[in-house]
Amino acid sequence: MAPPAEVLAVRGLSKTFPGVRALDDVDLTLHAGEVHALIGENGAGKSTLIKLLTGVYRPDAGEITFQGEKVSFATPLDAQKAGISTIYQEVNLIPLLSVARNLFLGREPRNRFGVLDVARMNREAEEILAGYGVHVDVRRPLRTLGVGAQQMVALARAVATDARIVIMDEPTSSLEPREVETLFTVIRRLRDAGIAVVYVSHRLDELYAVCSTVTVLRDGRRVHHGKLADLDRLSLVSTMLGRDLGEVREEGLTKFTGEHHAADSEPVLDAAGLTVPHKLHDVSLSIRPGEVVGLGGLLGSGRTETAKAISGALPVRSGRVTVAGTPLRGGSAPAAIRAGISLLPEDRKSEGIVPGLSVRENIALAVLPRLSRFGLVSEAKVDSVVDTFMKRLRIKASSPHQKVGELSGGNQQKVLLARWLAMNPKVLLLDEPTRGIDVGAKAEVQKLVDELAADGLGVLLISSDLEELIEGSDRVVVLKDGAVVGELTGDDVTEDKLMRTIAGDSQPVAKEVASDG
Amino acid sequence: MAEATLRTAPLDRTRVLQWLQTYGVYAGVAALLVVNIAITPHFLSAENFRTQAVQVAPVIIVALGMALVIGTEGVDLSVGAVMALAASVTALYLGYGLLPALLVVALFAAAVGLANGALVALVGVQPIVATLALMVGGRGIALVLLPQLKDLRNPSLASLGSGDIAGVPYLILIAAVLALLVAFVVRRTTFGRQLLAIGDSRPAAQLAGLPVRRVLILVYIASALLAAVAGVLATARLQASDPTSLGNLMELSAITAVVVGGTPLTGGRVNIAGTVAGAVLIQLLTATLIKHDLPPSWTQIAQAIVIVAAVYAARGRGKR
Numbered sequence: 001m002a003p004p005a006e007v008l009a010v011r012g013l014s015k016t017f018p019g020v021r022a023l024d025d026v027d028l029t030l031h032a033g034e035v036h037a038l039i040g041e042n043g044a045g046k047s048t049l050i051k052l053l054t055g056v057y058r059p060d061a062g063e064i065t066f067q068g069e070k071v072s073f074a075t076p077l078d079a080q081k082a083g084i085s086t087i088y089q090e091v092n093l094i095p096l097l098s099v100a101r102n103l104f105l106g107r108e109p110r111n112r113f114g115v116l117d118v119a120r121m122n123r124e125a126e127e128i129l130a131g132y133g134v135h136v137d138v139r140r141p142l143r144t145l146g147v148g149a150q151q152m153v154a155l156a157r158a159v160a161t162d163a164r165i166v167i168m169d170e171p172t173s174s175l176e177p178r179e180v181e182t183l184f185t186v187i188r189r190l191r192d193a194g195i196a197v198v199y200v201s202h203r204l205d206e207l208y209a210v211c212s213t214v215t216v217l218r219d220g221r222r223v224h225h226g227k228l229a230d231l232d233r234l235s236l237v238s239t240m241l242g243r244d245l246g247e248v249r250e251e252g253l254t255k256f257t258g259e260h261h262a263a264d265s266e267p268v269l270d271a272a273g274l275t276v277p278h279k280l281h282d283v284s285l286s287i288r289p290g291e292v293v294g295l296g297g298l299l300g301s302g303r304t305e306t307a308k309a310i311s312g313a314l315p316v317r318s319g320r321v322t323v324a325g326t327p328l329r330g331g332s333a334p335a336a337i338r339a340g341i342s343l344l345p346e347d348r349k350s351e352g353i354v355p356g357l358s359v360r361e362n363i364a365l366a367v368l369p370r371l372s373r374f375g376l377v378s379e380a381k382v383d384s385v386v387d388t389f390m391k392r393l394r395i396k397a398s399s400p401h402q403k404v405g406e407l408s409g410g411n412q413q414k415v416l417l418a419r420w421l422a423m424n425p426k427v428l429l430l431d432e433p434t435r436g437i438d439v440g441a442k443a444e445v446q447k448l449v450d451e452l453a454a455d456g457l458g459v460l461l462i463s464s465d466l467e468e469l470i471e472g473s474d475r476v477v478v479l480k481d482g483a484v485v486g487e488l489t490g491d492d493v494t495e496d497k498l499m500r501t502i503a504g505d506s507q508p509v510a511k512e513v514a515s516d517g
Numbered sequence: 518m519a520e521a522t523l524r525t526a527p528l529d530r531t532r533v534l535q536w537l538q539t540y541g542v543y544a545g546v547a548a549l550l551v552v553n554i555a556i557t558p559h560f561l562s563a564e565n566f567r568t569q570a571v572q573v574a575p576v577i578i579v580a581l582g583m584a585l586v587i588g589t590e591g592v593d594l595s596v597g598a599v600m601a602l603a604a605s606v607t608a609l610y611l612g613y614g615l616l617p618a619l620l621v622v623a624l625f626a627a628a629v630g631l632a633n634g635a636l637v638a639l640v641g642v643q644p645i646v647a648t649l650a651l652m653v654g655g656r657g658i659a660l661v662l663l664p665q666l667k668d669l670r671n672p673s674l675a676s677l678g679s680g681d682i683a684g685v686p687y688l689i690l691i692a693a694v695l696a697l698l699v700a701f702v703v704r705r706t707t708f709g710r711q712l713l714a715i716g717d718s719r720p721a722a723q724l725a726g727l728p729v730r731r732v733l734i735l736v737y738i739a740s741a742l743l744a745a746v747a748g749v750l751a752t753a754r755l756q757a758s759d760p761t762s763l764g765n766l767m768e769l770s771a772i773t774a775v776v777v778g779g780t781p782l783t784g785g786r787v788n789i790a791g792t793v794a795g796a797v798l799i800q801l802l803t804a805t806l807i808k809h810d811l812p813p814s815w816t817q818i819a820q821a822i823v824i825v826a827a828v829y830a831a832r833g834r835g836k837r
Binding site for chain 2: 311313333334336337338343345350351352353354355356357361364365366368369372375376377379419
């Protein structure tokens with residue numbers, strides 16, 4: 001039997017954005033009937049690669065050969081017409097049109113008078129969707145369907161347009177387990193029909209269930225490619241995170257001093273059974289005063305969602321949060337803040353800073369009502385708070401009146417920390433506190449986290465930087481697919497153990513030791 | 518030296534634009550004053566200045582509320598309709614005396630503002646759509662309450678419209694006091710700062726625990742109340758309630774004043790002094806053309822040019 005035909009060959013693809021080498025000399029080959037896993041952490045270059053393949057971006061260097069011909073797609077529509085379909089995390093259909101209209105958009109069946117043949121369109125739509133396990137009235141507007149069913153319509157549409165390659169960008173992020181099964185059936189059918197599938201996901205179980213080959217990207221480069229079966233889970237995780245197993249690491253690369261002496265007191269924060277549909281399943285954790293608890297896991301494992309659920313920014317279906325013995329009511333951000341929970345969000349630029357306002361206004365933003373009487377701001381009190389924290393956190397700005405958007409990332413992060421410290425919180429939730437800030441500021445922020453814990457704050461630390469997570473945390477709770485899968489304590493807080501827990505290795509080292517201590 | 522000059526050349530361009538955005542509107546007002554003093558007969562008279570100021574006062578008052586709404590990255594299209602509603606309600610309740618009538622007007626306006634604010638803040642409707650509903654419906658209600666123009670003979674209302682203190686008409690004094698009040702609210706109160714933060718980055722404001730919904734609702738109520746004040750004052754000046762045409766296109770005049778005054782439509786910044794100057798600029802421009810017997814269509818073209826210039830100067834600012 002002849003080997004399956006090569007559908008796509010990408011050679012030396014590179015793309016640079018101002019200040020970032022997003023993709024660096026990446027190769028990728030796809031054969032007919034291949035289901036190819038494309039994986040990598042945040043910023044590894046997955047989205048850039050997909051956008052180059054589908055004509056959203058133009059490559060700076062390298063070439064794309066599609067079905068034996070060199071191609072250069074000017075727009076996503078060109079790529080789609082040529083036979084490369086993409087299904088994004090967010091459904092890109094028209095919510096108000098009927099399901100059938102969405103499915104046939106742009107290629108509606110017409111009768112002999114050239115008029116839309118509605119009856120035939122609806123009949124065919126029903127047949128097609130039945131093949132995807134979707135049984136709905138196809139005349140209903142698309143938006144009345146559940147997200148999972150919408151995703152299936154998008155998939156059916158992508159495949160129906162004579163695609164040779166279907167790219168799926170985290171297609172299961174909003175699907176129920178049953179729908180995931182249907183999706184896999186569809187993917188296998190595509191495979192058998194000779195269509196190549198690129199499958200992007202952070203869920204290891206899914207990758208091993210459906211993919212045959214794999215490409216791992218890290219920092220814009222291809223660091224591994226080959227058969228997925230040749231790469232066990234642990235190696236996959238370590239390749240993705242860029243850590244060698246058993247590698248002896250030099251201690252002290254971060255500014256963390258290590259042990260904190262968490263009082264054996266009652267937890268300052270206790271979160272129990274947090275559940276958010278599609279995102280979190282029964283997540284529980286507690287933090288004692290003076291303790292830094294790390295939250296480990298891959299991208300999409302529910303770390304950010306956990307922090308947001310605790311801080312009231314993400315509504316939970318069930319679960320409860322207790323701060324210093326008092327249950328939190330309302331589950332809203334203001335209520336959580338009043339109770340003493342502060343969240344430093346992951347997306348500093350769009351959810352953290354208020355870019356057009358000054359350093360001073362940004363620091364005073366949350367605490368403003370406490371510095372006011374009858375709604376009138378006391379400028380003297382604001383000045384004193386701003387002055388205290390600018391000095392304490394060594395915030396570098398030309399003046400307190402400089403716009404915060406003009407500061408460096410590290411200083412912006414310090415301004416946000418100052419905003420929360422001014423509230424005198426009990427619990428700090430730090431979501432990627434050092435991402436995208438320079439080395440010096442990073443060390444300062446790490447040192448600060450240590451100091452704050454020493455002052456008796458409970459800290460939850462989320463970091464994709466393993467070194468930072470391991471050295472900064474007293475304990476690490478490990479998440480996978482939105483659920484807690486393990487906890488590392490004491491001497492078990494190591495990169496090795498963390499990666500084993502993430503990979504779901506059979507030996508439950510973490511749990512055993514945890515019960516000792 | 519030459520090299521340094523070369524390198525700073527593009528920077529100068531942005532500086533010029535920034536200067537224009539901050540001070541352009543004042544420069545425009547000054548230029549129009551100078552031109553008019555030079556070429557327009559009888560321009561430099563107290564009587565003329567009073568007329569111009571009395572005409573522009575309602576626009577300024579409406580624009581103050583509009584500036585607050587635009588500061589939250591919203592817009593309020595219903596202000597003209599609220600003016601008409603204020604005129605109708607004033608006519609209906611004037612029989613009970615001026616003060617009771619004004620209280621009822623305030624209640625109606627607050628209800629309109631509450632409806633706008635609730636649609637925007639609680640339901641999540643886009644401001645332009647939410648306020649469009651009451652822009653159409655508000656004038657409808659006004660006309661149901663009072664189907665046609667009605668002359669109002671009430672001495673207190675008449676004195677409100679034409680009275681003065683030391684030669685300065687009440688209208689101007691009220692507009693000035695309100696402008697100072699709104700500027701104070703923006704600069705010195707928690708409400709003002711929260712409003713700007715919400716306009717600049719709503720997700721950040723929300724995560725920082727700000728009472729986003731309450732602030733948004735209050736902003737729309739403030740806008741409606743200010744529009745109602747303008748409606749009552751305009752009615753008082755006319756000594757007649759005219760729900761059919763009072764406040765027509767006022768929403769556009771107010772938005773123009775705000776934008777020309779250097780408040781970006783993208784929210785997060787409110788320039789009250791600029792807004793007042795923006796209203797004055799448009800007023801002077803219109804007056805200049807009318808006094809030189811140019812047809813009204815020219816006024817519209819001139820306004821369009823001013824708007825385009827303001828938008829050009831504001832280009833590249835606002836949101837990053």
